[in-house]
Amino acid sequence: MQIIYFDNAATSWPKPKAMIKSMADFNANVGANPGRSGHRLSVEAARIIFNTREIIASLLGSGDPLSIVFTRNATESINTAVRGLLQSGDHVITSGMEHNSVMRPLRAMEKQGIELSVVECSAAGSLSPDDVAFAIKKNTRMIIMTHASNVTGAIMPISDIARIAYDKGIIFCVDAAQTAGSVPINVIKNNIDILFFTGHKSLYGPQGTGGFYIRKGVDTMMEPLERGGTGSRSEFEEHPDFMPDRFESGTPNTIGIAGLCAGATFVSAMGVDAIRKKEIALTELFLDGIQQFKGVKIYGNMDPAKRTAVVSFTIDGQSPSDISLKLDEKYTIMSRPGLHCAPSAHRTIGTFPEGTVRFSFGVFTTELEINIAIKAIETICRESTNK
Amino acid sequence: MSGTSSRYFIALFDSVSHVLQSEKLLKKAGVSHKIVPVPREISSECGVCIRFLPEHRDDVENALAGKVDKFEIRQL
Numbered sequence: 001m002q003i004i005y006f007d008n009a010a011t012s013w014p015k016p017k018a019m020i021k022s023m024a025d026f027n028a029n030v031g032a033n034p035g036r037s038g039h040r041l042s043v044e045a046a047r048i049i050f051n052t053r054e055i056i057a058s059l060l061g062s063g064d065p066l067s068i069v070f071t072r073n074a075t076e077s078i079n080t081a082v083r084g085l086l087q088s089g090d091h092v093i094t095s096g097m098e099h100n101s102v103m104r105p106l107r108a109m110e111k112q113g114i115e116l117s118v119v120e121c122s123a124a125g126s127l128s129p130d131d132v133a134f135a136i137k138k139n140t141r142m143i144i145m146t147h148a149s150n151v152t153g154a155i156m157p158i159s160d161i162a163r164i165a166y167d168k169g170i171i172f173c174v175d176a177a178q179t180a181g182s183v184p185i186n187v188i189k190n191n192i193d194i195l196f197f198t199g200h201k202s203l204y205g206p207q208g209t210g211g212f213y214i215r216k217g218v219d220t221m222m223e224p225l226e227r228g229g230t231g232s233r234s235e236f237e238e239h240p241d242f243m244p245d246r247f248e249s250g251t252p253n254t255i256g257i258a259g260l261c262a263g264a265t266f267v268s269a270m271g272v273d274a275i276r277k278k279e280i281a282l283t284e285l286f287l288d289g290i291q292q293f294k295g296v297k298i299y300g301n302m303d304p305a306k307r308t309a310v311v312s313f314t315i316d317g318q319s320p321s322d323i324s325l326k327l328d329e330k331y332t333i334m335s336r337p338g339l340h341c342a343p344s345a346h347r348t349i350g351t352f353p354e355g356t357v358r359f360s361f362g363v364f365t366t367e368l369e370i371n372i373a374i375k376a377i378e379t380i381c382r383e384s385t386n387k
Numbered sequence: 388m389s390g391t392s393s394r395y396f397i398a399l400f401d402s403v404s405h406v407l408q409s410e411k412l413l414k415k416a417g418v419s420h421k422i423v424p425v426p427r428e429i430s431s432e433c434g435v436c437i438r439f440l441p442e443h444r445d446d447v448e449n450a451l452a453g454k455v456d457k458f459e460i461r462q463l
Contacts, residue, residue: 043407
């Protein structure tokens with residue numbers, strides 16, 4: 001049976017062939033440490049990384065490739081910003097729909113004297129910009145929030161919140177782990193100070209890649225998470241203060257970044273708008289298909305244009321983990337049950353602690369696969385009512 | 388090529404990222420150049436620099452000025 005992979009919000013799969021080839025080519029033909037030596041292979045490795053900065057910068061709407069920093073993943077990027085910008089006495093605002101990648105670093109900083117406000121979202125998982133404005137205090141230093149929930153797919157009103165933050169001189173950070181590459185985004189037009197991305201989801205790169213965009217001027221305010229070798233200013237024992245070396249120490253994941261370069265190039269060639277359109281259509285097909293089944297409950301906004309290609313649902317009388325196991329064993333459909341590393345989001349939508357079953361589609365998802373899944377869910381629902 | 392290195396100029400940058408940013412700008416402007424290790428006698432800002440012939444000095448400056456954060460041109 002053909003595998004039907006509906007877990008793209010955890011990591012996208014399959015990957016573009018060009019991405020796999022790019023990594024193999026790097027290992028076979030380049031292999032060197034980027035920018036650490038003057039020879040042609042070292043320069044070529046550094047060139048691959050620079051090209052990747054360029055394509056990511058262009059996908060995010062930044063004109064400056066050196067505004068892009070590479071890290072292991074969005075989590076490392078978020079930790080860099082939270083720990084590098086906040087000090088005891090600072091107030092931070094986040095939303096009630098966050099992933100643990102945002103919530104846990106903030107909770108840890110709370111113990112070190114930062115003050116945290118978690119702005120509640122509606123039961124459908126939507127956030128009101130007015131509520132965010134209302135939470136602002138004199139000492140609010142940062143608003144940090146997801147661009148789209150990994151549980152319900154709800155797309156947050158980031159441009160409205162960016163405007164509020166900008167007017168008050170508050171640093172605005174956006175977690176785009178679920179959206180970079182699949183939902184149009186422009187860091188300049190949307191007044192985003194820092195945008196965290198992951199390479200292995202909608203940018204179709206490999207796991208172990210990610211990074212952040214940071215606005216000029218904000219970079220110098222932020223302390224790096226780590227310091228070390230950069231290949232630059234080697235005669236000094238102090239870490240360089242310029243971008244991107246300020247936030248990049250040690251040998252990078254060049255082979256991963258080579259894959260990310262090909263993944264991002266694939267996304268760019270297809271076009272984020274076209275990808276978005278395709279994913280909206282797939283999500284709509286699925287929502288329309290399962291919403292009439294008795295016992296099925298879908299969470300979040302039913303308008304596919306207001307969510308990413310993520311659908312969380314439950315079926316009365318069956319636990320999410322049982323449904324997910326059935327989908328895997330009987331139908332070879334890969335889904336993700338449970339809390340999706342986002343307990344506060346599940347509390348918001350009322351599914352804590354059982355969680356939901358989550359389907360998440362990608363550019364390689366087909367209508368046929370969705371129709372097979374709809375039939376599978378219909379059968380599983382019937383099993384529930386026959387009990 | 389006379390073989391004497393004194394015929395060359397070099398442009399020095401903060402990091403290899405800046406060198407590669409400049410390489411793109413020079414390629415776009417059609418200015419011939421070569422990425423080489425920073426000569427030992429020059430204080431090293433990074434592992435590599437951009438070498439070019441004296442007659443291209445103005446072209447290099449024009450291609451990079453205002454587009455690359457910081458660079459320094461020196462005669463070898």
